[in-house]
Amino acid sequence: MIKYKLEYLLTRLLGTIAKGLSLKALYFFGDRLGDLLFYVIKSRKKTALKNLKNVFGNEKSEKELRRIVHLNYRHFGKMALEFARIPKLTRENILKEVPVYNQEILKEALAKNRGVIVFSGHFGNWEYLAAAVAQIGPPLYAVFKEQKNLLVDDIIKKYRMDLGLLPLKVKGGAARGIIQALKAKAKVLILFDQDAGGKGKFINFLGRPASTTKGPAQISIKHKVPAVMAFSLRSKKGGIKIILEKFPDPEEFSNDEAGIIQFIEEYNKNLERYIRKYPEQWFWLHRRWLTWERSLVKKRI
Numbered sequence: 344m345i346k347y348k349l350e351y352l353l354t355r356l357l358g359t360i361a362k363g364l365s366l367k368a369l370y371f372f373g374d375r376l377g378d379l380l381f382y383v384i385k386s387r388k389k390t391a392l393k394n395l396k397n398v399f400g401n402e403k404s405e406k407e408l409r410r411i412v413h414l415n416y417r418h419f420g421k422m423a424l425e426f427a428r429i430p431k432l433t434r435e436n437i438l439k440e441v442p443v444y445n446q447e448i449l450k451e452a453l454a455k456n457r458g459v460i461v462f463s464g465h466f467g468n469w470e471y472l473a474a475a476v477a478q479i480g481p482p483l484y485a486v487f488k489e490q491k492n493l494l495v496d497d498i499i500k501k502y503r504m505d506l507g508l509l510p511l512k513v514k515g516g517a518a519r520g521i522i523q524a525l526k527a528k529a530k531v532l533i534l535f536d537q538d539a540g541g542k543g544k545f546i547n548f549l550g551r552p553a554s555t556t557k558g559p560a561q562i563s564i565k566h567k568v569p570a571v572m573a574f575s576l577r578s579k580k581g582g583i584k585i586i587l588e589k590f591p592d593p594e595e596f597s598n599d600e601a602g603i604i605q606f607i608e609e610y611n612k613n614l615e616r617y618i619r620k621y622p623e624q625w626f627w628l629h630r631r632w633l634t635w636e637r638s639l640v641k642k643r644i
Contacts, residue, residue, distance in 0.1 A: 351494035354427075358498075361427035369424050370581035377420025381413050388412060391627035398549045399622070414623035421581060422468050429470070429502040434478055437506065441475040445587040449530075452569040453480050458525030460563055460570040462590065464536035464614045465626035467575030468583045470503075473532050475585050476573055477507035484509045484524040485532040486517050508532075518558050525568050532573075533559045536614060536626075538633045545635060546604060548611050549618065554634035560606035563593045572613050577624055588613065 361369060381388065395408045403411075432440065452459045461476055461483070463469055477483035487503065487510040490496035500510065511520035511531070524531050535556050536548070543554030563570050570590040577583055591609060596602035618625045 347492040347494055350492050351498075354495050354498055357424070358427040358430065361424045362431050364424070364428070366581070369428065370421055373421030373424045373581075374417045375420070376423060377413075377417030380420065381416040387628045388416075390630055391415060394627045394631065395622070397551060397632070411622050412627065415625075415627055418577065418624055419628075421577075422470070425468055425583070426470050426502070429474070429506065432474065432506060434507055437474055438478055441471045441583050441585060443475050443479060443585040443587065446479055448587045448589055449476070449479055449571050452571050453528075453530075455569050456528060457566070457568050458528050459530045460521075460525070460559065460568055461530055461532045461573050462559070462570055462610055462613075463532065463534050463573045463575070464618075465534055465629065466536075466614065466617055466621075467577055467624050469534060469575055471583045472573055472575035472585050473503070473508050474506040476530070476532065481527075481529045482509050482524075483507065483530045483532055484511050484520070486511045486520075518562065521558075521562060522566065525562070525566065535559055535610075536631070537629055538631055540634055543634065544604070544607075545638075546607050546611065548631065549615055551632050552635045553632050555607055555611075557603050557607070560596075560603045560610075564596050564598050564602055564606060567593050569593065572610075574614075574617050576617070576621065 364372065391412045392408060395403075395411055399408060399411075449459065449461070459480075463472055473483065473485060485503075485508055487500060490499065504510070509524075509529075511517055511524065521531050521533075535558075539554040539556040541554070542556070544557050545552040546555045547553070548555065562568060569592065572588040572590050574586045574588070575583055576586060590613070593606075596606045
């Protein structure tokens, strides 16, 4: 399709431009890209503002919420250019540009010799998070969702794999691939802060029930796989740093429905702490509570 070819050429052009920019210039033009998208993509802006109102409506004014949405667009503008310049990063220099703090937490979990699940969310620059954490210890696996445009998808996969991130197949169920990777004592990156559809479990997230997959919690508890939390945080100057935090031992949770819910609530609590402090860096453009909202409509009918 002509559309896909144009998207591919635009992606290559963006990469060429981004690689030629200094970091200061990249952050400037990332903000301008965010400004452009903020005024053009109105449907996503409405989704972000609606989500923010539902979470912060009693705490922040309409003006403050709109400012957060605008900053959110700027954040993703910078993130787009950062991803486009990934070829400038190497496995030797990435930890200098994207430092990882509290590495001893990950190393302690790895020492248990059962593999490690690295939990994060769509916060900060999760692409840089994956690339940086991949450099510490054994291989890092993650699910690569295939893009509709296969030409662009090939570029994205190459960027990720060049920095050491290994793909897990979605077909046939990602759980099997995750378990196999963990049995090989590897690391597995899991972000499960998106709507899980009708198969998910409604669990409170930022004050509202959200459809959430139970798979990561089930795997960690059942197979006694240790986990750590990882957060990508953008500084005021624009740069990204990664912060690792401890997660409770899986044996602290019962291997039943109650234990799984408690596990997920712990994950949500940790992620919420960062979202509430830095709301402009989370993925508000995603319809996180879509399944819950649809269930309410069905009940009314």
